[in-house]
Amino acid sequence: MSAAPFLTVRDLAKHYVSRGTKLNILEGISFDIAKGEVVGLVGESGSGKTTIGRSVLRLVEPSSGSVEFDGTELTTLSAAQMRRTRPRMQYIFQDPFASLSPRMTIGEILTEGLKIQGIGTRKERMDRARNALVQVDLPAEAVNRYAHEFSGGQRQRIGIARALTLAPEFIVADEPVSALDVSIQAQVINLLRDLQQRLGLTMLFISHDLAVVEYICDRVIVLYLGRIMEIASSADLYARPQHPYTRALLSAIPSPDPDAPRNRQILKGDIPSPANPPSGCVFRTRCPVALEACAHTIPELREVSPGQFKACIRDDLN
Known part of the structure; x- marks a missing residue:
């Protein structure tokens, strides 16, 4: 990574109103690109x-947030x-x-x-x-x-x-x-x-x-219902995914070896509507390891290993 990111996105949000209902398409999106x-x-x-x-x-x-490109704030x-x-x-x-x-x-x-x-x-x-x-x-x-x-x-x-x-x-x-x-x-x-x-x-x-x-x-951002679930280098993400959603996505990649062991993780139901997102963690309604606290806590994107970030309150997923 260079000292100054070429593109910096901070707290990007996009909302629409349809027939009196607010649709939260994006919320709190932040990332850098070198x-x-x-x-x-x-x-x-x-x-x-x-x-x-x-x-x-x-x-x-955007409804709100900052997008800075090569030192210039684009939103203004x-x-x-x-x-x-x-x-x-x-x-x-x-x-x-x-x-x-x-x-x-x-x-x-x-x-x-x-x-x-x-x-x-x-x-x-x-x-x-x-x-x-x-x-x-x-x-x-x-x-x-x-x-x-x-x-x-x-x-x-x-x-x-x-x-x-x-x-x-x-x-x-x-x-x-x-x-x-x-x-x-x-x-x-x-x-x-x-x-x-x-x-x-x-x-x-x-x-x-x-x-x-x-x-x-080089790096990957994993998105679910308008929120970032995980950010990591490609090498780390594919070798050691940290978020349950990332693991479910990766388990669906076809293997070139039909005899290789598979640990397919099938998510139940469909992605919720942005007009009625779940409380707390937006992924909790489909998460196989959700806790009761997930319904009340919006997880922050935090660094769990050098250069790898996840938005999940659980620390016991290895």
């Missing part, structure tokens, strides 16, 4: 992963100031089919952000688009084609190229391979890993696939 680090964000659907990614980039406005920037900051922070969307306009050529899609930012001449912008396509292993001539002419994996490469045209330093990758065939996923993940290392990118990698996260991420 420059050049890849941090994974994992959890079940409905845990708030995408909301964190979009709130960090102010694609949705005006729209014009944020627009000037956006080239340094880019987003890779989950759905490669819905995120590319069918009415625009690939060249127009890739140069749109440059045009909005007033960067370069038309020729210079198109040169950057061609270069970005080559970086993601697509032909430069693809600038003249349309999205429907490409496969899902190729479209996601175009989505990655769109982010790269602005030469970002920080990328939020939101489930970038979940919509792709399994045979294509590894290719795109390897591409992202190569680009991250070659360009020195800092990345928040959102996924529900813990095997993918282990492969690409």
Whole structure:
């Protein structure tokens, strides 16, 4: 970790009101990301992963909290100031089919952000688009084609190229391979890993696939119902998970050895509604080792070993 984190998030919260009911999507989210680090964000659907990614980039406005990027507090920037900051922070969307306009050529899609930012001449912008396509292993001539002419994996490469045209330093990758065939996923993940290392990118990698996260991420944040359950390095998290929720998630990872012993921990029920979250620890209604005190105590995220944090009142889980 560097002395000063590249991205610092403190007490981030996001609330919505729907038909008079308050929905607590995020509450008390705090974490750091060092420059050049890849941090994974994992959890079940409905845990708030995408909301964190979009709130960090102010694609949705946080209800409260602080997001500091390279020493600049983003939540207080005006729209014009944020627009000037956006080239340094880019987003890779989950759905490669819905995120590319069918009415625009690939060249127009890739140069749109440059045009909005007033960067370069038309020729210079198109040169950057061609270069970005080559970086993601697509032909430069693809600038003249349309999205429907490409496969899902190729479209996601175009989505990655769109982010790269602005030469970002920080990328939020939101489930970038979940919509792709399994045979294509590894290719795109390897591409992202190569680009991250070659360009020195800092990345928040959102996924529900813990095997993918282990492969690409330096550290992992485990999220449940809008709260952080555990933060640790990938090595520590996968070798010595500390939170019951993390253990349940890891137990579901398929093993390449069908004869290997399994200790599958199946969570009962569904993730609760953010309109009616459990009292105390939000995970307690599905936790296999919950105590009576868990219904009355909101556990703080505390360091239980060097660099490893968990939000659980129990100290006897080994």
